């Protein structure tokens with residue numbers, strides 16, 4: 788029990804990536820336990836999905852800012868994750884930028900998924916940025932989180948073709964489907980401690 792790899796998930800939205808990861812844990816594909824799910828949005832679907840699965844789920848008020856946590860909120864998030872003794876923080880649609888004290892508390896142990904092939908199209912509505920730019924291939928990226936926005940070392944990527952008749956909505960939908968495939972695989976490799984980092988390069992040890 789004590790050496791079970793413990794995951795804390797943060798999300799602000801519907802939580803479909805959380806569901807993909809939680810289902811992979813239940814199916815035995817990720818050797819880990821999801822110890823806690825936290826959200827800055829009280830009505831977020833991710834909290835309901837966690838409670839459906841009997842996973843501790845908590846709304847933590849984010850404070851006075853719109854795109855980051857205020858100091859008190861940051862302390863509350865860090866405390867809840869430390870109390871749950873988590874080994875890895877998984878961001879799954881968490882819509883706030885994490886800053887200094889949070890990053891220091893979990894240095895090298897925070898991962899995120901972004902809906903483009905980084906470093907192309909960081910920031911909001913990356914699928915729309917890709918469509919507007921006219922790229923023929925986009926996708927999704929799982930990466931470590933550092934002080935930059937969508938800038939940390941890349942763990943895994945999956946491509947999605949852009950089709951001539953794509954709308955932002957259906958391209959986003961196909962990227963989402965790719966995310967549900969990629970994110971559990973990356974989290975599983977992290978839980979198995981098969982991932983090592985050399986500068987910006989993330990290496991996957993063969994199982």
Ligand code: GRF
Pocket residue numbers: 798799800801802803804805879880881900901902963966
């Ligand atoms: C995903 O598209 C992810 O790339 C982005 O936020 C979205 C979260 O979706 N970071 P969901 O809440 O997991 O459905």
